[in-house]
Amino acid sequence: EVQLVESGGGLVQPGESLRLSCTASAFSFSSSEMTWVRQAPGKGLEWVSYISSGGGTIYYGDSVKGRFTISRDSAKNSLSLQMNSLRVEDTAIYYCARGGSKLDHWGQGTLVTVSS
């Protein structure tokens, strides 16, 4: 069964950094596009970032461009999201998902809270 497990969330102050990880299992991670999506409390889904299977193509949503960096380590079946200069409005559950144009499996998410 495809499994995606996020980790690394927590409480940080505005301006600080945080690194999220997503560990994948039971599928060919190296052949899969991957995506981060977030959901602010009580709000809808917001796309954050995409990375191609080989890592050579990366896209970001406008609200995180220049502050967040997506990466992957296929040897470790791991996806990461480095989040710098965090803002209060970045508070959300962050999900990793398999796919790019369609997201066919999602992790359970990790909560990031940015507050002073």
Next chain:
Amino acid sequence: SFVLTQPPSVSVAPGKTARLTCGGNNIGSKSVNWYQQKPGQAPVLVIYYDSDRPSGTPERFSGSNSGNTATLTISRVDAGDEADYYCQVWHSGNDHSVVFGGGTKLTVL
């Protein structure tokens, strides 16, 4: 940027048919995916590429897409279908991005 518009809420009686719409400029030219999200859970893909069902999605769920509107249709609605539903497309404009609609809360009366 590309915008997807969904009604905030739809209500339907058990056993009836729910039609959830997703509007966008010439959305019929794009492939639309639909996700179901129940409270406290991660989203689940229920329809992809306009009308295909992943394994595990009941046949009661169907999708269509034409012109400026995509539609998720749920037949014989039951209480277990109560959830938030999001439409989504991949937009390739000046930049590439995934776009989600704002979501529709389906209430089973």
